[in-house]
Amino acid sequence: MSLPPVFYHYFHTPLPYARTLALQEKLHQIQLAARRASSHQDLLLLLQHRPVYTSGRRQTTDELAAERARLTHIGADFVETARGGQLTYHGPGQLVGYPLFDLARTSPPMGIREYVCRMQRMIQTYLSSEHGIRGVPSEHTGIFLDGTTKIASIGIQVRHRLTTHGFAMNVTKEPLRWFDQVVACGLADVKAGCIELATGKPVQVDDVIGGVVAAFGATYRRDMEKLRVESAGEVGEAIKALEDESLAAGEWPKYPTTD
Amino acid sequence: MFTVIRSAAHARSSFSWRAIPPSSVARRVPANYRTLVTTKYTKEHEAIVFDDATGVGAVSITNHAQKSLGDVVFVELPTIGSKVGKGEQIGAVESVKAASDIYAPVSGQVVEVNERLNDEPGLLNRSPEQDGKSCLNA
Numbered sequence: 001m002s003l004p005p006v007f008y009h010y011f012h013t014p015l016p017y018a019r020t021l022a023l024q025e026k027l028h029q030i031q032l033a034a035r036r037a038s039s040h041q042d043l044l045l046l047l048q049h050r051p052v053y054t055s056g057r058r059q060t061t062d063e064l065a066a067e068r069a070r071l072t073h074i075g076a077d078f079v080e081t082a083r084g085g086q087l088t089y090h091g092p093g094q095l096v097g098y099p100l101f102d103l104a105r106t107s108p109p110m111g112i113r114e115y116v117c118r119m120q121r122m123i124q125t126y127l128s129s130e131h132g133i134r135g136v137p138s139e140h141t142g143i144f145l146d147g148t149t150k151i152a153s154i155g156i157q158v159r160h161r162l163t164t165h166g167f168a169m170n171v172t173k174e175p176l177r178w179f180d181q182v183v184a185c186g187l188a189d190v191k192a193g194c195i196e197l198a199t200g201k202p203v204q205v206d207d208v209i210g211g212v213v214a215a216f217g218a219t220y221r222r223d224m225e226k227l228r229v230e231s232a233g234e235v236g237e238a239i240k241a242l243e244d245e246s247l248a249a250g251e252w253p254k255y256p257t258t259d
Numbered sequence: 260m261f262t263v264i265r266s267a268a269h270a271r272s273s274f275s276w277r278a279i280p281p282s283s284v285a286r287r288v289p290a291n292y293r294t295l296v297t298t299k300y301t302k303e304h305e306a307i308v309f310d311d312a313t314g315v316g317a318v319s320i321t322n323h324a325q326k327s328l329g330d331v332v333f334v335e336l337p338t339i340g341s342k343v344g345k346g347e348q349i350g351a352v353e354s355v356k357a358a359s360d361i362y363a364p365v366s367g368q369v370v371e372v373n374e375r376l377n378d379e380p381g382l383l384n385r386s387p388e389q390d391g392k393s394c395l396n397a
Binding site for chain 1: 303326327328332351353354355356357358360362
């Protein structure tokens with residue numbers, strides 16, 4: 001029995017984080033309900049965010065209070081989440097991917113370690129085959145160019161074997177100036193890297209979508225199909241609503257405000 | 260502080276039954292009274308060991324679950340005294356940057372949690388169904 005395709009959608013406009021989190025929640029609930037009738041789809045959302053710092057499950061509101069104040073002051077949003085991992089940055093120039101997967105589609109279900117391991121391999125495969133970038137292995141989850149340069153991060157939440165959140169990969173230099181403002185992922189001596197600096201060639205997020213989708217399909221052994229938003233029912237409507245909202249939100253800060 | 264369940268005098272269980280360490284809290288049971296301790300598993304990650312003599316069930320994650328999760332770095336435990344319904348979220352386990360929610364296998368009230376997990380989350384990998392337990396009074 002072969003598995004159904006994964007439906008992917010790329011948002012062209014950077015999205016506000018909190019509203020995207022709400023979209024993930026909505027799609028998660030739709031999947032949970034539809035799973036009873038086995039009519040749920042696996043989805044891959046590909047996007048950029050407007051500048052935002054996010055924290056993970058382990059971090060409490062109290063311990064984040066000072067950082068939250070500092071970082072919103074420099075022009076970014078700040079949102080606490082229930083995903084794994086710690087503080088990180090998302091913003092234009094960085095590709096974010098949210099696979100909304102049912103790990104129990106296979107029997108036995110895909111374990112979380114396996115799911116995360118494949119996500120890492122997917123990014124590594126994409127970087128080496130499309131850009132000739134080879135990283136180094138690390139005990140830390142994520143993709144490292146060398147011991148102190150991290151080019152991609154992973155942070156997942158799993159509920160009833162349905163996944164939310166996902167991965168983030170720096171494409172242009174733009175995210176780096178924002179990463180420099182924090183200690184990301186709890187790693188004090190690690191700085192952010194990006195494809196543009198690693199290859200020395202200009203590249204845009206729009207350019208990487210095709211290659212990432214292909215790498216995803218190959219690593220997870222699934223057919224990838226473009227989601228037709230107009231005919232995708234509730235899922236399509238929710239996606240369209242967020243896109244319209246993001247277009248209306250206008251420009252975002254290109255640099256942190258440091259005074 | 261562990262959640263410990265008295266071992267049954269006569270265990271009568273057709274599915275897997277684990278040896279439980281003897282209780283450090285003495286609880287007198289009449290000699291001719293047979294207690295029944297059973298282990299049940301949910302469809303997801305959780306196992307519950309229920310002692311019908313005390314009405315207390317100890318909730319843990321299964322050995323299979325901890326293997327598929329990887330090294331546990333953080334455990335989110337419920338508050339003592341909180342009431343949970345069957346299937347409701349009761350905590351979470353984080354490993355390899357993935358936070359996996361844990362659900363209550365039965366309804367009840369949390370009477371004890373395994374505080375050791377705050378400092379030693381890796382205990383869930385080493386002894387998932389013994390030392391790594393939290394506790395639910397069904």
